[in-house]
Amino acid sequence: MDKKPSIGKSIRVGLIVVLCLIVYAYGFQVTQVSFKEISSERRQESLTRVLRALAKPNLVEYEQKETVIKAPIYVPCTEEGAVLPEPDKSQPYLVLAPACADPRTEIQIEGYNFTPNSEGSLYFVPPSEVNLNLGSFKADDKGAFSVTAKVPPRPETVVQYVHAVSLQRVGSPTITQTAIDTWDKIVETIFLALLATTLGVIFSIPVSFLAARNIMKEITSPISSLSLSIIGWPVGIGLGVVLARWLSQQSQSIYANIWLTLLAIIILCVIAWYLIRWAMPQEETRKPKLSIRITRIFALGISGIIMILVVMLVAKSTMTAGTNIVSPLGAFGFLGSFLSNMGEIINLIIPIIVGLGVGALVSNFFSKIGKWIYLRFNPSLRLIANIVLSGLAGATIFIILGNIINWFYQINDPIKIFYVPAVVGALCGIALAIWARKEDAIPVGMAIYYITRTLLNATRAIEALIWVIVFVVWVGIGPFAGVLALSLHTVAALAKLYSEQVESISPGPLEAVRATGATRLQMIIYAVIPQIIPPYISFTMYRWDINVRMSTIIGFGGGGGIGFLLIQNINTMQYRAASAQMLAIAIVVALMDYLSSYMREKVV
Amino acid sequence: MLKVQNLTKIYEGGVLALDNASFEVPKGQFLAVIGLSGSGKSTLLRCINRLIEPTSGKVLWNDLDITAATEEDLRQIRRKIGMVFQHFNLVHRSSVLTNVLAGRLGYVNPAWSIMNRFPKEDIEKAMKQLNRVGIAEKAHQRADELSGGQQQRVGIARALMQDPAMILADEPVASLDPVLAHSIMQYLELINKEDGVTVLCSLHFLDLVHRYAHRVVALNEGKLVFDGLPQEIDDHRFKEIYGKDAERVG
Numbered sequence: 001m002d003k004k005p006s007i008g009k010s011i012r013v014g015l016i017v018v019l020c021l022i023v024y025a026y027g028f029q030v031t032q033v034s035f036k037e038i039s040s041e042r043r044q045e046s047l048t049r050v051l052r053a054l055a056k057p058n059l060v061e062y063e064q065k066e067t068v069i070k071a072p073i074y075v076p077c078t079e080e081g082a083v084l085p086e087p088d089k090s091q092p093y094l095v096l097a098p099a100c101a102d103p104r105t106e107i108q109i110e111g112y113n114f115t116p117n118s119e120g121s122l123y124f125v126p127p128s129e130v131n132l133n134l135g136s137f138k139a140d141d142k143g144a145f146s147v148t149a150k151v152p153p154r155p156e157t158v159v160q161y162v163h164a165v166s167l168q169r170v171g172s173p174t175i176t177q178t179a180i181d182t183w184d185k186i187v188e189t190i191f192l193a194l195l196a197t198t199l200g201v202i203f204s205i206p207v208s209f210l211a212a213r214n215i216m217k218e219i220t221s222p223i224s225s226l227s228l229s230i231i232g233w234p235v236g237i238g239l240g241v242v243l244a245r246w247l248s249q250q251s252q253s254i255y256a257n258i259w260l261t262l263l264a265i266i267i268l269c270v271i272a273w274y275l276i277r278w279a280m281p282q283e284e285t286r287k288p289k290l291s292i293r294i295t296r297i298f299a300l301g302i303s304g305i306i307m308i309l310v311v312m313l314v315a316k317s318t319m320t321a322g323t324n325i326v327s328p329l330g331a332f333g334f335l336g337s338f339l340s341n342m343g344e345i346i347n348l349i350i351p352i353i354v355g356l357g358v359g360a361l362v363s364n365f366f367s368k369i370g371k372w373i374y375l376r377f378n379p380s381l382r383l384i385a386n387i388v389l390s391g392l393a394g395a396t397i398f399i400i401l402g403n404i405i406n407w408f409y410q411i412n413d414p415i416k417i418f419y420v421p422a423v424v425g426a427l428c429g430i431a432l433a434i435w436a437r438k439e440d441a442i443p444v445g446m447a448i449y450y451i452t453r454t455l456l457n458a459t460r461a462i463e464a465l466i467w468v469i470v471f472v473v474w475v476g477i478g479p480f481a482g483v484l485a486l487s488l489h490t491v492a493a494l495a496k497l498y499s500e501q502v503e504s505i506s507p508g509p510l511e512a513v514r515a516t517g518a519t520r521l522q523m524i525i526y527a528v529i530p531q532i533i534p535p536y537i538s539f540t541m542y543r544w545d546i547n548v549r550m551s552t553i554i555g556f557g558g559g560g561g562i563g564f565l566l567i568q569n570i571n572t573m574q575y576r577a578a579s580a581q582m583l584a585i586a587i588v589v590a591l592m593d594y595l596s597s598y599m600r601e602k603v604v
Numbered sequence: 605m606l607k608v609q610n611l612t613k614i615y616e617g618g619v620l621a622l623d624n625a626s627f628e629v630p631k632g633q634f635l636a637v638i639g640l641s642g643s644g645k646s647t648l649l650r651c652i653n654r655l656i657e658p659t660s661g662k663v664l665w666n667d668l669d670i671t672a673a674t675e676e677d678l679r680q681i682r683r684k685i686g687m688v689f690q691h692f693n694l695v696h697r698s699s700v701l702t703n704v705l706a707g708r709l710g711y712v713n714p715a716w717s718i719m720n721r722f723p724k725e726d727i728e729k730a731m732k733q734l735n736r737v738g739i740a741e742k743a744h745q746r747a748d749e750l751s752g753g754q755q756q757r758v759g760i761a762r763a764l765m766q767d768p769a770m771i772l773a774d775e776p777v778a779s780l781d782p783v784l785a786h787s788i789m790q791y792l793e794l795i796n797k798e799d800g801v802t803v804l805c806s807l808h809f810l811d812l813v814h815r816y817a818h819r820v821v822a823l824n825e826g827k828l829v830f831d832g833l834p835q836e837i838d839d840h841r842f843k844e845i846y847g848k849d850a851e852r853v854g
């Protein structure tokens with residue numbers, strides 16, 4: 001190198017060094033780095049105490065036998081001198097020298113015949129029978145000890161005593177309550193991680209497709225179709241909820257005893273199955289007549305309603321059956337409550353699913369009408385239709401937004417939450433329709449892609465430990481809040497990782513399947529999913545590792561699991577109990593780590 | 605009858621990959637498409653079934669305007685056009701049978717196929733096609749366990765599942781050795797002769813063109829520079845197609 005050092009460069013380097021110094025100095029200041037605090041005696045002592053406690057996890061305990069050896073003493077010495085009985089030398093005994101003393105003078109306490117290496121405490125016991133501490137002793141391997149102690153200021157005329165209390169373990173060790181609690185909570189922790197991972201995976205798989213650019217970028221729609229499908233959603237959801245409510249009433253009236261209901265379920269299933277088989281032939285070379293198609297749609301609708309009814313009946317009967325088998329099952333009663341819980345969950349989510357399902361159907365149907373308008377109308381008519389529909393869609397979106405805002409801020413003024421958003425939305429929609437009149441393909445897919453990505457990034461940026469606070473408010477302190485918080489974070493994190501895998505699939509098979517005339521969903525099933533299974537499995541395991549770790553501390557925020565116990569014990573300074581929990585965490589995390597790397601080897 | 609009229613494709617970024625190409629292919633013809641790599645052969649074949657959207661121009665097939673078809677109609681059209689690829693484009697982790705059955709996706713009801721349920725007749729048909737290309741015993745192996753030549757035969761079986769009236773083959777033998785190349789080309793020839801399927805096949809080697817094609821079109825930088833019989837390609841024409849510096853080999 002023949003580069004000459006230049007002054008400018010030296011100054012720049014100097015400035016950078018100074019800047020770094022300033023940054024770190026400020027860092028010390030704000031993080032309160034203090035070596036004085038570290039070396040202060042009080043801190044050292046408490047550190048030692050805590051570390052020693054931590055080194056003795058409170059896992060087993062012994063029953064302890066207390067033996068008390070007494071020696072008389074006069075404080076102060078009497079005139080005639082102490083007349084004290086000779087101790088029994090076949091038993092443990094104490095020798096005090098001198099045998100009488102003035103308050104605050106030192107005496108020598110010697111013990112003989114104690115259990116070798118035993119430990120205990122020494123007390124001065126006045127006639128009031130309070131124990132005044134004189135210190136502790138530790139016998140040597142011959143069972144003898146010698147301790148100097150100061151006589152407390154308790155002058156009396158009568159004889160007083162020095163007690164040596166030795167504690168001895170007897171019998172075999174027993175498991176402490178702490179150990180039992182720790183075990184309970186560690187089991188809870190593992191299942192918390194399991195449920196969170198499962199829920200997270202279930203939801204992140206569909207979301208990951210919405211967040212994959214290569215899948216979404218092809219989804220475009222003419223503006224009439226887009227507008228109508230937006231309008232279709234609230235209409236469909238409304239219809240769906242009404243339908244679900246009506247069906248729920250019907251199912252109440254159908255529901256008789258459990259066997260009759262089972263019979264009804266089977267019959268309904270058979271009917272639905274045959275309707276579906278008739279309405280959805282496996283393969284057709286020619287498009288059937290319109291009348292047949294309408295009858296088929298009708299039949300599918302009926303079978304859909306039957307299926308919803310069946311699910312409702314199933315939910316209701318599992319609920320009843322589950323509750324009824326809890327006590328006959330004895331120790332396996334949790335299976336019964338699991339069943340009844342599942343029934344209840346299904347009951348709760350049916351209206352949501354039916355609402356969303358009908359919403360999707362209606363929206364899809366409306367978008368077909370929109371496509372028809374796009375294809376069949378002449379340009380000027382199409383523009384008018386676009387303006388009207390897009391205005392309506394804009395108004396719909398803004399009214400929904402207005403209602404959400406109203407829910408938060410309780411404005412409750414129909415002008416502000418209904419008319420103003422409707423007009424503004426309509427204007428936006430009209431403007432969009434006019435501006436995009438030349439475009440016949442609005443990139444809906446990319447819009448959904450960006451919205452999904454943004455939501456995922458925002459959700460992932462907030463740690464599960466923070467999310468759990470929100471869920472604790474909602475569902476109360478306990479593992480369920482932890483499951484929800486961890487699931488949410490898992491969805492956000494996994495959906496991103498998964499979607500990157502979808503984006504990096506090889507496009508060849510996708511192209512080949514598309515060329516056969518497959519629909520978009522078929523392309524995903526036949527060309528995308530086989531390619532993403534291995535990375536999905538390995539990312540799921542990676543997430544499982546993270547969730548095990550997270551579930552051990554989610555309790556710090558009230559989310560149940562072992563962390564809940566740990567933080568309680570730390571706050572009440574029960575370090576030996578906390579130590580037991582830390583040990584459990586270490587073991588579980590290491591075990592799960594090992595397990596998952598073993599599985600990874602086997603599966604991937 | 606396939607009519608390609610003034611077909612032009614300009615990629616995002618401005619690459620003119622196909623420049624105003626027009627030609628006709630009568631039913632049952634074996635047409636070879638030749639040209640240097642980058643001359644627009646793949647673009648041309650993919651514009652015909654609209655795997656790539658042409659920028660302008662028309663593709664008419666039996667008087668059906670493919671370029672104006674709606675998404676739904678396009679699926680109906682695509683299922684009658686089989687496609688064979690240079691890199692086979694099989695789904696590696698799926699079984700050979702599933703790959704072949706995928707050729708049926710345009711026909712079966714989407715709701716059933718999503719649950720991986722195909723009609724019995726389709727499964728029998730798939731076995732028949734595998735038998736035809738001589739690898740019936742591999743039906744349940746994973747596609748990536750097969751050799752290149754075998755994979756391309758699976759690709760052909762997949763195209764045959766579509767009951768195609770036309771096959772688009774994009775350099776089907778470019779990643780195979782010469783012996784295998786002939787065996788694959790013979791299958792295409794057989795399908796062309798026995799089933800009367802129109803074949804559009806882009807090729808690299810002129811000896812293959814002479815041996816199998818009824819007619820040739822040649823592309824150079826997206827322009828159609830030749831349209832005629834294979835034996836009409838003399839040295840002069842050859843230089844027109846492949847450039848002045850090209851040497852004739854084989």
Ligand SMILES: Nc1ncnc2c1ncn2[C@@H]1O[C@H](COP(=O)(O)OP(=O)(O)O)[C@@H](O)[C@H]1O
Nearest residue numbers: 615616619621640641642643644645646647648
């Ligand atoms: N997706 C694409 N985006 C931009 N340019 C492309 C794309 N695909 C191909 N091209 C360009 O178009 C031209 C023709 O490519 P192609 O049809 O693949 O030729 P060939 O199949 O004859 O080798 C080339 O210059 C190539 O670089």
Ligand SMILES: [Mg+2]
Nearest residue numbers: 645646647775
């Ligand atoms: Mg090519």
